[in-house]
Amino acid sequence: xxxxxxxxxxxxxxxxxxxxxxxxxxxxxxxxxxxxxxxxxxxxxxxxxxxxxxxxxxxxxxxxxxxxxxxxxxxxxxxxxxxxxxxxxxxxxxxxxxxxxxxxxxxxxxxxxxxxxxxxxxxxxxxxxxxxxxxxxxxxxxxxxxxxxxxxxxxxxxxxxxxxxxxxxxxxxxxxxxxxxxxxxxxxxxxxxxxxxxxxxxxxxxxxxxxxxxxxxxxxxxxxxxxxxxxxxxxxxxxxxxxxxxxxxxxxxxxxxxxxxxxxxxxxxxxxxxxxxxxxxxxxxxxxxxxxxxxxxxxxxxxxxxxxxxxxxxxxxxxxxxxxxxxxxxxxxxxxxxxxxxxxxxxxxxxxxxxxxxxxxxxxxxxxxxxxxxxxxxxxxxxxxxxxxxxxxxxxxxxxxxxxxxxxxxxxxxxxxxxxxxxxxx
Amino acid sequence: xxxxxxxxxxxxxxxxxxxxxxxxxxxxxxxxxxxxxxxxxxxxxxxxxxxxxxxxxxxxxxxxxxxxxxxxxxxxxxxxxxxxxxxxxxxxxxxxxxxxxxxxxxxxxxxxxxxxxxxxxxxxxxxxxxxxxxxxxxxxxxxxxxxxxxxxxxxxxxxxxxxxxxxxxxxxxxxx
Ligand code: SF4
Numbered sequence: 001x002x003x004x005x006x007x008x009x010x011x012x013x014x015x016x017x018x019x020x021x022x023x024x025x026x027x028x029x030x031x032x033x034x035x036x037x038x039x040x041x042x043x044x045x046x047x048x049x050x051x052x053x054x055x056x057x058x059x060x061x062x063x064x065x066x067x068x069x070x071x072x073x074x075x076x077x078x079x080x081x082x083x084x085x086x087x088x089x090x091x092x093x094x095x096x097x098x099x100x101x102x103x104x105x106x107x108x109x110x111x112x113x114x115x116x117x118x119x120x121x122x123x124x125x126x127x128x129x130x131x132x133x134x135x136x137x138x139x140x141x142x143x144x145x146x147x148x149x150x151x152x153x154x155x156x157x158x159x160x161x162x163x164x165x166x167x168x169x170x171x172x173x174x175x176x177x178x179x180x181x182x183x184x185x186x187x188x189x190x191x192x193x194x195x196x197x198x199x200x201x202x203x204x205x206x207x208x209x210x211x212x213x214x215x216x217x218x219x220x221x222x223x224x225x226x227x228x229x230x231x232x233x234x235x236x237x238x239x240x241x242x243x244x245x246x247x248x249x250x251x252x253x254x255x256x257x258x259x260x261x262x263x264x265x266x267x268x269x270x271x272x273x274x275x276x277x278x279x280x281x282x283x284x285x286x287x288x289x290x291x292x293x294x295x296x297x298x299x300x301x302x303x304x305x306x307x308x309x310x311x312x313x314x315x316x317x318x319x320x321x322x323x324x325x326x327x328x329x330x331x332x333x334x335x336x337x338x339x340x341x342x343x344x345x346x347x348x349x350x351x352x353x354x355x356x357x358x359x360x361x362x363x364x365x366x367x368x369x370x371x372x373x374x375x376x377x378x379x380x381x382x383x384x385x386x387x388x389x390x391x392x393x394x395x396x397x398x399x400x401x402x403x404x405x406x407x408x409x410x411x412x413x414x415x416x417x418x419x420x421x422x423x424x425x426x
Numbered sequence: 427x428x429x430x431x432x433x434x435x436x437x438x439x440x441x442x443x444x445x446x447x448x449x450x451x452x453x454x455x456x457x458x459x460x461x462x463x464x465x466x467x468x469x470x471x472x473x474x475x476x477x478x479x480x481x482x483x484x485x486x487x488x489x490x491x492x493x494x495x496x497x498x499x500x501x502x503x504x505x506x507x508x509x510x511x512x513x514x515x516x517x518x519x520x521x522x523x524x525x526x527x528x529x530x531x532x533x534x535x536x537x538x539x540x541x542x543x544x545x546x547x548x549x550x551x552x553x554x555x556x557x558x559x560x561x562x563x564x565x566x567x568x569x570x571x572x573x574x575x576x577x578x579x580x581x582x583x584x585x586x587x588x589x590x591x592x593x594x595x596x597x598x599x600x601x602x
Contacts, residue, residue, distance in 0.1 A: 015602070016601070016602070018584060018587070018601070019582065019583040019584045019587070020583075021582060021584070022582065022583075022584035024602075035454050035455075035500075036454075036499070036500065036501070038457050039457055039458075039459075039501070042457060042458075043595070047595070049599070064454075065455070070455075072455035072456070072457075073455050075457060076455060076457060079457065120499060120501075121499055122497065122498050122499040122523060124499075136499040136523055137499060137523060137526070137527075138499050138500070138501035138504075138523055138524075138526065138527035138530060139501040139527075140501060140527065140530035140531060140593060140594050140595060141526065141527075141530060141594065143595060144594055144595055144598045144599075147595075147598075147599070148598050148599075148602045150598065150602055152526075152584065152594070154582075186442055186493065186496055187441075187442065187492060187493040187496070187519070190493060190496075190519065190520075190521060190522060191522045220493065220496060220521055220522065222522055284471065285442060372451040372498075373450075373451055373452060374451055374452060374454075374455075391446075391497065391498075393444050393446040393447070393497060394446065394447060394469055394471050395446060395447075395450055395469045396446055396451070399450070399452075399469065
């Protein structure tokens, strides 16, 4: 009987099976940010176990609220910073070098096919785009990960989602994943791994695959995995070129993580996305999704472009193409947060930052900021934001505020129109 | 803190209650569990629910529907229940991370089939419900208005071991 990629990764990392159906895996990466890690650090100190299992496998960043906005967030940053220095964690990113975790860590080449990755952050599933098993965990799992380098999971039952057809111009990975979540529901993949397959995924860039994998958790998925291929190799090449004689050799090596032809899936879902329209959420759950046409005209007060879902260079390019030579509506506050310093610099070089600023956008430093309503664009009661982020929960961007999720193109078009708008019809 | 399983129950009749509703992100700047206490379920969208009410204050058990705790991985969600004395949650299903976080902290996230959850909700219409949990025997007794329901529950041996050990740190530290 064949195996799925997740099963192969589990086999290769199995440390212990304390009970039937419980798999304790060795971890290749334990990623940390300043919101969920300080409590783990404090607990380890309190237990007299302030140690780390391997300071080269632990990576840390201050990204959610940075630079600190008040004494409390300053303390969270300080706790992470002091801890990283105390344990000589070399890959620690602070002001001037920091960016949104799920954009920054892949960009640094830390995530490789076949890896096991955990982080105290639900969107850790993003890293599955590299053919890794990457899962968001809570602070206790993170704490044990830091101390022992292990994490426990149940059997990785997998739902295979085949995405086929041709994406129409103006339709992006974000629209695909919103559509898929709309189809399977916020509970559709709970406790399951999603394996994204099909020619649509094969043709996607790593950035687009990350957008896809990023939102696996919005359907409840433990991880959202794409199989590693030449696109993966191209992205990682600067970091792996000394390990392989050629790109072809790297690609061949990565194939050992491919699911077998006769792998067993719990479910296989086929979606031909050829007729897909740009999608937008309404309400307070990410599975409340409609084609943009049905929501066009709905009022927006703020437009937010950024985050671990859609704050990468490709996303900024798409938004800039829509914004070029235009002005955003007078009543709209436009905010763009390039997800990492590198993305920021590339956007500067390409003239994208100019386009955003000329259109009337405020450009912030790389941070999560407004995405979770902690800084840099919190909504007031009753306000509405068109956002490229991944979560539209009640109060997510500020108490009493409402969020519509959409692609960077739709967000940019909505900024110009001042209401939800279809970028193809501007 | 010693965990207690059982006591007066509060009923939240909705599915997909997410962790932003349980504890909004703006309170994640706290670095102690205790500081979260006043903010429990502050943003819950549920008709007639009062996050400052006596029913929630008295509760030691929470009963709800499907996909409880979806969304963010924040362990602040089970913690805010813990510091408010709610160490047992009973639902039809959970989001994976929330369920694991609850067991990792040595607390109980009991899963029951829909029919049993319906039975508990029916009982709650007869008056205040008191629930007693027997972890060893994997049964719970719910009492209200002179009526009693006894329900069996399944729990994986691993999750049970976590509760008995007091949490995942204790379990992992003894073993790895
Ligand atoms: S950008 Fe938003 S969703 Fe992504 S890690 Fe930051 S807060 Fe979480």
